[in-house]
Amino acid sequence: MAQNMNEHTVPSDPQELSTAILDLWVEWVTNNNLQLHPGQIRQLEAAIRTNIAHAYRGQRIPHTPTGIRTLSPYAAGQTIASARKKSGVTEITKLSSNEHAVGPSPQAKDTVSQLLSELHRYPEVQHRDLHEALANHHGLKKNQFFIGNGSNEAIDVLTRIHQPPGAVGVISRSSFSMYRHFLRSNGVLCVEVALNGMQQDRMALLEACRKEGAAFLFLTTPHNPTGEVLSEKALLEVLDEVGPGTMVVVDEAYGEYAEPHPDFSPAQKLLERYDNLVVLRTFSKAFGLAGIRIGYAMSNPSIIQAMDQTRQPFNLNRLALSVAQAALEDVGHLKETVQTNHTERIRLRTEFINLGLQVPDSGANFLLVQLGVPGKTITASLSDKGILVRDLASYGFPDAIRVTIGTPEQNTYVLEEVRAALEVEK
Structure with a gap:
C-alpha cells in the first residue's frame, strides 16, 4: 500500500484527501482478497474523515486566495x-x-420606537421609499442609487462587478483601509501611492493608473485623516485624464460636513458627464446613524443595476431603511x-x-x-x-x-x- 500511496499526488483539500485515502484502502483490501461488508467501510470512512479534519483544524483553508490570506481584520x-x-x-x-457629536435627529429616534412592533416582518427588498427620498435630496433619478450596509458594502460590490483581466485598483496609501481590504479580498491588485504632504498626490495617482491600466481609482473628499477637500477643478483634472475603463470612486463620507468649505464641490454634479464616476455617501457621519450601518453609492444606472444584481437580498433591515429616511427628511x-x-x-x-x-x-x-x-x-x-x-x-x-x-x-x-x-x- 505504501508503494501505491507514493504513486499518487497527495491532495491539499481535507475532503479530497479523505476520499483518496479511503480509495487506497479499498484498493488494498481488494488486491489482498480481504472481505469488508458495507458497514465496516462506512465506519472506516467516518474514522478517516474525522482524523483528517482534526489534523487540518487550525490551519488555513487550503484554497483561500492569496489576496484574502494576506488581509488583516479591521x-x-x-x-x-x-x-x-x-x-x-x-x-x-x-x-x-x-x-x-450628539447623535441622530429626534425624528429618527421617534421612528425607531414606532417600528419595534414590526420587526417580525421582512424589510422592503428594493428600498423604493428610500430611493425616492435620496433622489429628491440629491436631485438625481431613483435608478442612480445603490443602498447598502454602510458604504463598505458599496465598495465591496463595486470591486466585484468590474474586473477586467489583471484588474488593478489605485489608492492613496494613508486612506480608509477598506479600499485596500475589498480590492484584495475580491482579487484586485491594490497599488498604493504615497501622499504628497497632507494631500492626495493626484499626478502620481494618475501616473499609476496609466502604468497599471487601472480598473479603479479611489479618491476621498474630505480625506480621512488629513481633512483635505478636493475642488471641482481637481476632480475634473482626474476625470479628464483617466481612461473610460477606470472607475473613479469618490468617497464623500464626510461630504455634508464639507458643505461650508469654499473648495468643496459635490462630485454628484459631474455624474451626468462621466459614466465611470461613482460617488459614495453614508448615514454614519453627519446623520448620526453609525450604529445602524447604512450608506449609498450614486452613479449611472448601468453601474447601479449591476451592483443591485450582485448584492444580497434584504441587505438592509427595517430599522435602517426607515430611520435613514426619517433622518434625511429632518433637514x-x-x-x-x-x-x-x-x-x-x-x-x-x-x-x-x-x-x-x-x-x-x-x-x-x-x-x-x-x-x-x-x-x-x-x-x-x-x-x-x-x-x-x-x-x-x-x-x-x-x-x-x-x-x-x-x-x-x-x-x-x-x-x-x-x-x-x-x-x-x-
Whole structure:
C-alpha cells in the first residue's frame, strides 16, 4: 500500500484527501482478497474523515486566495465600555471614531420606537421609499442609487462587478483601509501611492493608473485623516485624464460636513458627464446613524443595476431603511449639525495652532493634529483621563493624532488635556 500511496499526488483539500485515502484502502483490501461488508467501510470512512479534519483544524483553508490570506481584520476603535473598564473613568469623552457629536435627529429616534412592533416582518427588498427620498435630496433619478450596509458594502460590490483581466485598483496609501481590504479580498491588485504632504498626490495617482491600466481609482473628499477637500477643478483634472475603463470612486463620507468649505464641490454634479464616476455617501457621519450601518453609492444606472444584481437580498433591515429616511427628511437637524461642526472645527483648530501645533485645514468633523512628540504617548495620556482620540501611526503620521469634533464642552476639555499632556512631555 505504501508503494501505491507514493504513486499518487497527495491532495491539499481535507475532503479530497479523505476520499483518496479511503480509495487506497479499498484498493488494498481488494488486491489482498480481504472481505469488508458495507458497514465496516462506512465506519472506516467516518474514522478517516474525522482524523483528517482534526489534523487540518487550525490551519488555513487550503484554497483561500492569496489576496484574502494576506488581509488583516479591521481594527476598530476602542468602545466606551472598554475605555471605562481600562481607565476607571465613568464619563468617557469619545473623539476617536468621527461619530456625530450628539447623535441622530429626534425624528429618527421617534421612528425607531414606532417600528419595534414590526420587526417580525421582512424589510422592503428594493428600498423604493428610500430611493425616492435620496433622489429628491440629491436631485438625481431613483435608478442612480445603490443602498447598502454602510458604504463598505458599496465598495465591496463595486470591486466585484468590474474586473477586467489583471484588474488593478489605485489608492492613496494613508486612506480608509477598506479600499485596500475589498480590492484584495475580491482579487484586485491594490497599488498604493504615497501622499504628497497632507494631500492626495493626484499626478502620481494618475501616473499609476496609466502604468497599471487601472480598473479603479479611489479618491476621498474630505480625506480621512488629513481633512483635505478636493475642488471641482481637481476632480475634473482626474476625470479628464483617466481612461473610460477606470472607475473613479469618490468617497464623500464626510461630504455634508464639507458643505461650508469654499473648495468643496459635490462630485454628484459631474455624474451626468462621466459614466465611470461613482460617488459614495453614508448615514454614519453627519446623520448620526453609525450604529445602524447604512450608506449609498450614486452613479449611472448601468453601474447601479449591476451592483443591485450582485448584492444580497434584504441587505438592509427595517430599522435602517426607515430611520435613514426619517433622518434625511429632518433637514433642520442636519443643518444645525453642519453649522455647529463648522464653528467648533474653526475654534478648535485655532486653539491648537495657538499652542504651536501644526493642524492642516479640514472640511470634515475631525482635525489632524501634529504634536511634535509620538502620538501614542499623548493618546495614552488622554486615555487615562477618559478621553479617546486616534493615534495616526498606522496612517503614516507617528507624531499626530486625529481628534473628532465633539460638543463645545468636549472640545474645550480635550484641548486643555492635550495642553497638559504636552507640558509633561517637554
